[in-house]
Amino acid sequence: MIRYLQHGEIDKEKWDDCINRSPHGLVYALSWYLDAVHPVWEALVENDYEAVFPLTPGKKFGISYLYQPFFSQKLGVFSKKPDEHININSFLEVLPDRFRYVDIRLNQANRVSGKYFRVFVNTNLELDLSDNIEILRNDFSENAIRNLKKFNSENIILNEEKDSDLLIRIFRSNMGKRLPKIRDIHYSGLKKVMDTAFEKGTGRILVANDQKDKFLAGAFFITYRNRAVFLFSANTEEGRDARAMYGIIDRFILENAGGELILDFEGSNNQDLARFYKSFGGKNFDYPGLRINRLPRMVRWIKE
Secondary structure, three states: OEEEEOHHHOOHHHHHHHHHHOOOOOHHHOHHHHHHHOOOOEEEEEOOOOEEEEEOEEEEOOEEEEEOOOOOOOEOOEEOOOOOOEEOHHHHOOOOOOEEEEEEEEOOOEEOOOOOOEEEEEEEEEEEOOOOHHHHHHOOOHHHHHHHHHHHHOOOEEEEEOOHHHHHHHHHHOHHHHOOOOOHHHHHHHHHHHHHHHHHOOEEEEEEEOOOOOEEEEEEEEEEOOEEEEEEEEEOHHHHHOOHHHHHHHHHHHHHOOOOOEEEOOOOOOHHHHHHHHOOOOEEEEEEEEEEEOOOHHHHHHHO
């Protein structure tokens, strides 16, 4: 039986046990991560947490809906069963009627069928780091190799950093200006994710500084099981000129080459970002998105 649970009814210990035992478990679905990016998340739970589906509700103009939180690439159904594909129709059938509109992204194991659901494909880019560094670098594009030569000629210093505020502040003063939909509450959630990951020993910031110790670029990686997610980055104009992000990613690959780790670039439907990630040998992996429109007829067309 599948039950709908409000936030206060969720047993987070059992929840995390399900995510940890799921063959497809992702860091985004852990209770502490959800608490950070969407503190009022709810859930659908099968039996005694044999399978779980996090729900991330919002409300606008009096209409309740489900959406994908910032800094949480994909969620969906996670099950302890070793099934390669999970048909999630049974969960969608008990989705509370109050959610009149749904626009979410599911994980790669999820499958949906039926005429009432609009399914679309998203792209994720991943790099298996199990080969040695020579083999991995052989798959770099000519453009990546050329940019790394530029980076190395600049004598840039790469260091570890644990100041989440620094990375967020630089991002907001550069790329963030073009992304007004990311608001203070979202950056606050991201900071909680980063700081909690540091406490758990699963978060890492690599930064590039010039010879005068001026910040050029930085990236935050979060590791869960055998997957390191390239979750967030910040770049300055000087960093772009020095190709600093190429150097940061190359260093991460170098330090983890030959291990049982996948570098998850999170991918992008943006062609320029996808091209950048692919330049390091990243491979495409598709995952589904789901849209359900039960809005009143007079406003339904707005969200089609």
